[in-house]
Structure formats: structure tokens, C-alpha cells
Amino acid sequence: MFALLATVAGLAAFATADTATTSACSAQPTGYGPVPSPNTEAAFKTYTQFTTISNNAITPSLYQRTFTNLNASSFATSSNVYLGYYELASYDPASCTAICDTTSGCVGTNLYFERSPSLLPAAACPNPAAITLIKCALWGSPVASVDATNDGQYQASFHALIAGSNGYMKLPAQACSAISSAWSGHSYAWPTQGGYNWQGWTSMSSSAAKSTTTAAAQRVVPARYGGTW
Numbered sequence: 491m492f493a494l495l496a497t498v499a500g501l502a503a504f505a506t507a508d509t510a511t512t513s514a515c516s517a518q519p520t521g522y523g524p525v526p527s528p529n530t531e532a533a534f535k536t537y538t539q540f541t542t543i544s545n546n547a548i549t550p551s552l553y554q555r556t557f558t559n560l561n562a563s564s565f566a567t568s569s570n571v572y573l574g575y576y577e578l579a580s581y582d583p584a585s586c587t588a589i590c591d592t593t594s595g596c597v598g599t600n601l602y603f604e605r606s607p608s609l610l611p612a613a614a615c616p617n618p619a620a621i622t623l624i625k626c627a628l629w630g631s632p633v634a635s636v637d638a639t640n641d642g643q644y645q646a647s648f649h650a651l652i653a654g655s656n657g658y659m660k661l662p663a664q665a666c667s668a669i670s671s672a673w674s675g676h677s678y679a680w681p682t683q684g685g686y687n688w689q690g691w692t693s694m695s696s697s698a699a700k701s702t703t704t705a706a707a708q709r710v711v712p713a714r715y716g717g718t719w
């Protein structure tokens with residue numbers, strides 16, 4: 491409990507615009523994903539809407555889907571390049587990749603549902619009712635199932651969980667132009683799923699066309715972290 495209070499105090503200090511959401515048991519911003527009924531951990535894990543939405547999502551042009559409907563999101567480590575996330579108002583791969591297209595160094599995205607607490611968990615509200623967030627994480631390194639290992643954690647007694655996790659990588663020509671700045675000095679293994687072999691694209695053509703997708707992203711800045719990351 492002391493650790494939690496310390497964390498809350500730390501967040502409040504940095505997220506000055508958003509202290510209303512960072513004190514114990516304060517209401518959290520709206521989640522836009524569907525919520526199972528009953529609203530339980532068990533129901534979240536087996537909720538068929540997540541599976542249906544994830545499996546039927548259209549892969550944006552100039553991207554390749556690298557994994558589908560996992561119950562874990564990509565995990566940031568010292569050997570990959572995490573570029574932060576946005577919350578979306580709908581589970582729309584194109585809205586997510588449109589943000590990637592305008593983010594320097596982004597080569598892929600991870601779109602998923604997250605079981606999240608409606609109140610900031612604390613001693614007085616250890617297991618609040620769940621909401622479902624739709625998160626679009628941006629990556630400057632391969633988005634492959636091998637890294638999709640973050641299958642949730644506890645906040646007090648609240649169990650955060652992931653569902654419908656899909657990975658999308660820019661096709662090699664598009665990835666080439668994006669990686670040149672972010673990847674120098676690194677040697678990553680590109681994913682080989684889906685019929686594309688990014689590993690063959692080690693010598694990049696500077697003329698490779700980058701996507702010019704301009705679809706308006708239904709972007710929601712994650713207010714719970716002060717609106718920036």
C-alpha cells in the first residue's frame with residue numbers, strides 16, 4: 491500500500507493537468523471497447539466479441555498482419571524499440587497504422603483490448619468495475635508474436651488483461667524508409683510470418699515509397715498519463 495501511494499504521488503507530480511485521475515479511487519477516463527457481461531475476469535478471457543473483432547479486422551494497405559487475436563501485447567525490453575501508445579475510440583487497424591505513418595521511426599503497431607479499472611485501484615477500492623480500453627502501441631522494431639508476452643498484471647486486486655491483440659508491420663519497402671534513422675546500430679531479426687521476409691531488405695532503397703495514408707485517426711491521448719508519453 492505504501493508503494494502504491496508513492497506511485498500515485500509521483501504520477502500526480504508529473505501529470506499536473508490530470509491530478510483528478512491520479513488520486514486513489516478517482517474515476518478513470520472512458521474506455522471505448524466492449525465490456526463483457528458479467529463484467530468479470532473470466533468473462534473477459536472468453537468474450538467472443540474480442541475474437542470476432544480481432545479476426546475480422548481489415549489489414550491496412552502497405553501493412554502485413556503478423557499475429558492475430560493473442561491474449562498478450564508486445565512487451566518492451568532493452569532490445570526492442572517501444573514508441574508509446576494511443577487510445578483509440580474504435581478497434582480500427584487503419585487508424586492505428588495512420589498514427590504509425592506519421593511517427594518517426596515507426597515500423598509497426600500492436601492493436602489490442604485491455605481490461606482496465608474504472609477507478610484508480612487503491613486500498614479503498616481494490617477491485618473496481620472494469621472498462622475496456624482500445625490501445626494502439628507503436629513500435630520501432632519488429633512486431634512479432636515472440637514479443638507478445640505481456641498478458642496482464644495486477645493493480646491492487648484488479649487484474650488487467652489483454653485480448654484481441656493483433657500485430658501489424660509495414661511492408662518491407664515502407665519499413666525501409668522508416669527504420670533508417672531508428673535502427674542504426676541495432677541488428678534486429680525481422681519477422682518472417684505472413685509471406686514477407688523483411689530480413690532480405692537489409693540494403694534499403696532510399697526511394698522506397700512511404701505510405702501516404704491520411705485517414706483521420708480517432709486518436710485519444712491517454713489522459714491518465716498526463717496526455718503525453
Ligand SMILES: *[C@@H]1O[C@H](CO)[C@@H](O)[C@H](O)[C@H]1NC(C)=O
Pocket residue numbers: 535561641642651
Ligand atoms: C493466454 O493464452 C495462453 C495460451 O492459451 C494461456 O496459457 C495463458 O494462460 C493466457 N493468459 C491469460 C492471462 O489468460
